[in-house]
Amino acid sequence: MKIAVVGTGYVGLVTGTCFAEMGATVTCVDIDQHKIDGLEKGVLPIYEPGLESLVLKNHQQGRLQFTTSLADAMKGSNIYFIAVGTPPGEDGSADLQYVLGVAREIGQHMTDYCVVIDKSTVPVGTADKVRAIIEEELKNRGVSIGFDVVSNPEFLKEGAAIDDFMYPDRIVIGSDSERASKIMRDLYAPFNRNHERTVIMGVRDAEMTKYTANSMLATKISFMNEIARLCDAMGVDVENVRRGIGSDSRIGFSFIYPGAGYGGSCFPKDVKALIHMAEQHDI
């Protein structure tokens, strides 16, 4: 299978490399010429354990290419991942300018049926916007070409990204089309050899799943910090409380260390975006 991954950041580079490692032919696209030049020479823009050797191997073996031209990357492929950033806007909502910009470019260059996959973390309803922009561009060109938009959120953790991608807890695919679901199942088949990990659902359900997962994890961290403050005030050792509750299988030991509040590149912006979605619906 031949795929194009647009946005060669953390998610795009790991996604493209892991699909190449599993036998697909992948072109990673980025507007950052410096990044692409570096990758061509084997210089990675990020450090992630295990990633460098996989990039070098798959690049040398011809399954992983890098370019700044989306039009070139699209040639001979009908599977396009959008993996660009979705930073927070001033009101907390996810800024979709990069995602929608890529959608527009896809609409300008596509020639045959294709599946456009939102891998970026995007609010509920984004696939509809991506679809509308592509349709607008096709109309401007005076052509009619079929396509589907799929949501396939990514759950990898920085620092364990390769393992998370290769052995995911689940692969969430939001698709409202049988044809696109089949293509996605085929694409992810190598990751399901051991057991079926794919969860197929509606597009909007998949978009919401990503925000719900990150917000749930952020909630556990913040909740435990609130408990720690109360413990301090009352002369209780929160470490013992942690061990006491973590052993309950309904709670578990993950994400209940008291300490610094949650941070990183995703939790703060995704929690803000979820709150923004709730406010928009008076919830």
Ligand SMILES: NC(=O)c1ccc[n+]([C@@H]2O[C@H](COP(=O)([O-])OP(=O)(O)OC[C@H]3O[C@@H](n4cnc5c(N)ncnc54)[C@H](O)[C@@H]3O)[C@@H](O)[C@H]2O)c1
């Ligand atoms: N980093 C993580 O751990 C992680 C995990 C899961 C999901 N996500 C989500 O995945 C998405 C991408 O995150 P990231 O951390 O990989 O971002 P990133 O900032 O590392 O990479 C984004 C890349 O997209 C490129 N880009 C922007 N516009 C482009 C265009 N028009 N054409 C081609 N390339 C373009 C940028 O130059 C950049 O290299 C975000 O929505 C994020 O929330 C991130």
